[in-house]
Every structure is written in C-alpha cells, then in structure tokens.
Amino acid sequence: MHYVWDFAILGKYSHLFWLGLGWTIAYTIGTVLLGTVLGLIVGILRLRRWPVIDWLLLAYIELFRCTPLLVQIIWFYYALPVVIGVNIPAHVAAVSVLSLYGGAFYAEIVRGSIESVHPAQWDAARSLGLRPWRVLRLVILPQALKPMLAPYVNQTVTQLKNTSLVSVIAVPDLVYNATLINAETYRPLEVYTIVALIYFGTDWHEAKFGLMPYHQPEGVTEPPMLGKLLPILAV
Numbered sequence: 606m607h608y609v610w611d612f613a614i615l616g617k618y619s620h621l622f623w624l625g626l627g628w629t630i631a632y633t634i635g636t637v638l639l640g641t642v643l644g645l646i647v648g649i650l651r652l653r654r655w656p657v658i659d660w661l662l663l664a665y666i667e668l669f670r671c672t673p674l675l676v677q678i679i680w681f682y683y684a685l686p687v688v689i690g691v692n693i694p695a696h697v698a699a700v701s702v703l704s705l706y707g708g709a710f711y712a713e714i715v716r717g718s719i720e721s722v723h724p725a726q727w728d729a730a731r732s733l734g735l736r737p738w739r740v741l742r743l744v745i746l747p748q749a750l751k752p753m754l755a756p757y758v759n760q761t762v763t764q765l766k767n768t769s770l771v772s773v774i775a776v777p778d779l780v781y782n783a784t785l786i787n788a789e790t791y792r793p794l795e796v797y798t799i800v801a802l803i804y805f806g807t808d809w810h811e812a813k814f815g816l817m818p819y820h821q822p823e824g825v826t827e828p829p830m831l832g833k834l835l836p837i838l839a840v
Contacts, residue, residue, distance in 0.1 A: 612795050618786045625782035626803055632699060632778060633765045639704035640764070644711025649741070651716050662712070669709035675770050677702050682774045699771040703764065710760045718753035719745055762808050769804075779803060 615622075647662050669677065682698040693701075722745050730740040772781035779800055787796045 608794070610795060611792065612799070614790055614792060615786065615795055615799065618790070621782040621786055622779070622799065622803065625777060625779035626807070628777055629765070629768050629779045630807070632703065632768045632771065632776075633761075636700055636703035636707055636768075637761050637764055639700070640707030640711050643704060643708030644713075645715055647708065647712035648715025648719070651712065652719060665705075666709045666712055669706050670713075674702070674706055674767055675773065677706060678770055678774060695771075695774045695776050698774060699768075699776045703767060703771070706767070707760065707764050711757070714753055714756045714760065715749075718749040718756075721752055722748045758812060762812050765808055765811060766804060 647666070651659055651662050653659070678698065681702045682693060682695060685698075686692050719741075726744055726748065727740060730744040735743065768778055769780040772778055772784065775781060783796050783800045787793050790796065
C-alpha cells in the first residue's frame with residue numbers, strides 16, 4: 606500500500622495541538638490532586654476497619670476499579686443527569702469521574718504502603734505516648750512514602766493517558782482537538798502520529814520527574830529529594 610506522508614499541512618493547526626495539550630495537562634494536574642486527596646482520606650480510613658464504613662469504601666474502590674473508565678464517563682455525563690434530574694456540564698463530568706477513578710487507585714496505594722510498615726513501628730511510637738494521628742504522620746507515613754512513590758507515579762502517568770477518553774463528551778483535550786483537525790485535513794495518520802508523540806514526550810518527562818526522588822549520588826543511603834519531602838510530614 607502506497608501512502609504519501611505530509612506533516613506540513615498540519616502546520617497551520619499547531620495552535621489546536623497546543624490548546625489541546627494545555628487542557629490535557631490542566632485536567633491531569635487537577636484530577637491527580639483531587640484524586641490524591643480522596644485516595645489519602647479513603648486509604649487511611651480503610652486502616653481503621655470500621656465494618657460499615659469499610660464496606661462502603663471498598664464498594665467505591667471496586668466499583669471504579671472494576672468498570673471501564675470510558676463507560677464511567679459516558680454514564681456520568683448521559684445517564685446520571687436523567688437519574689438526578691440535573692444537567693452536568695462536560696468539564697464537571699470529566700473532572701469528577703477522573704478524580705473518583707484515580708482516587709480509587711490512590712487509596713489502595715496509600716493503604717498498601719502504610720500496611721507495609723512493620724507493626725512494631727506503631728507499637729514503638731505508641732509507647733512514646735504519641736496520639737494515633739501523630740504516630741501516622743510522624744512515624745508511619747515517612748516510612749511508607751518511599752514504597753508509595755513508584756506505584757503513585759505509575760498511576761499518575763496512567764491518569765494523563767486516561768484524559769484522552771474525555772474527548773467522547775466533547776471536552777477539548779488533545780484527542781478531541783485532533784479529531785477536529787482530522788475532520789478538516791483528512792490526514793488521520795499524520796494527526797494521530799503527532800498526538801502519540803506528544804503523549805509519549807509528556808508522559809516520559811512526567812515519569813522521569815516522578816522518579817527523581819529515587820536517584821541518589823553514589824555513597825548516599827537516602828535519595829536526596831526524598832529526604833527533602835520527609836520533613837514536610839513533620840510540620
């Protein structure tokens with residue numbers, strides 16, 4: 606099959622690529638922050654093992670982990686307004702679903718990392734007279750932070766790619782703008798090749814930045830950036 610590639614024709618649409626990338630990054634940052642807060646709250650609450658609350662939290666986690674994100678977005682935008690009788694703007698639906706979806710994964714990352722800390726650490730901190738919250742904040746979380754970082758970064762990278770799905774409800778992200786460009790140029794191979802390269806470049810830099818706390822000079826036992834993060838928990 607003979608095909609003549611022509612990327613030059615896309616030059617006049619560069620502003621749409623940049624605009625879409627801007628919205629994609631904005632949605633990623635916003636939903637990662639909201640998802641992190643939600644995941645931290647849910648993950649810590651699940652440590653308490655209160656029967657009814659733990660069952661409800663587990664139901665939330667499994668609901669969002671075990672159903673496709675695309676289905677969640679479509680249902681939240683089209684079906685939920687019918688159920689509650691209130692129209693939901695596309696951007697609200699996108700942020701809400703992505704935050705809830707990410708929060709479900711972040712919650713298990715937080716819970717698993719905290720539970721990986723040896724129980725003796727809890728006992729030792731309690732023997733010093735520390736209250737449960739101070740035990741968690743000053744003793745347990747600093748030790749859980751390092752095993753938490755790698756899966757957290759992985760989920761955050763995935764979250765950026767997940768934003769591409771909000772294009773189905775006409776949120777002007779990178780993929781949605783790419784469909785507009787393709788509709789005018791009829792050059793899907795070139796358009797989506799550029800989109801793929803943009804996603805790769807953005808995710809690669811995000812992953813590299815996220816794993817910087819693990820990079821350490823030879824002879825140093827604690828990663829330098831991680832050492833700067835830990836005192837924040839003690840404030």
